[in-house]
Amino acid sequence: MTFIDQHAEVFGVEPICRVLTEHGCPISTSTYYAAKRRLPSARAVRxxxxxxxxxxxxxDNYGVYGARKVWQQLLRExxxxxxxxIERRMRALGLQGARRGKKIRTTTPGPGHERAADRLQRDFTASRPNATWVADFTHVSAWCGVVxxxxxxxxxxxAIVGWAASQTKHTTLVLDALDMALWRRERTGHPVGPGLIHHSDAGNTRLSGSPPTCWRPASTPPSARSATPS
Structure with missing residues (x-):
């Protein structure tokens, strides 16, 4: 019916019905006009x-509401x-809500790797600069994907003394942040001395690799807490 309505002014109802019938979609002009005169059903009106x-x-809700929230709002009204x-009508209208992305875990336990002792014991205070550094990493959404x-x-x-960004979770990411922190301190005339504690969680990203090659300089003892999701 919609197809005939869209092209009736150009081709006419009778020629369209004839062509449709010749191509396996039989419909007579009387059937078309009878359907046009028929009142819409109660379901169609609803x-x-x-x-x-x-x-x-x-x-009104910026196109983020899905069927559940639209339904709840209609009930409130x-x-x-x-x-x-509501689900059926939203499909017919081509509407859908915003879908929540999959939660990304930036910290996963690394039970197979050697874990440094927790030197801080949740005492996050320091009496001077370059005494205790705490490291972590997170993720942000960008045009290129997750960073x-x-x-x-x-x-x-x-203060954030060092940082690094990457599209992958590799050990080099956290080591680059540490290298930047050491370089910036050296560049500003406040080099790191013996005794600096570098504290992080015990996730796979920071524990992959042996401590002698991952932690630098040698005078910077590592410290780790239990791995928990960020």
């Missing part, structure tokens, strides 16, 4: 009313309707 409300709610009906950012914080000033 669907048309719901479509207006669904479109409005979806647009006093419309008695089943959730499956992982590692950073090193000086506990004394709470």
């Amino acid at each position: 669907d048309a009313e719901l479509d207006e409300h669904i479109t409005r709610i979806h647009a 006093g419309h008695r309707v089943a959730r499956c009906t 992982y950012v590692a950073f090193v914080v000086d506990i004394y000033s709470r």
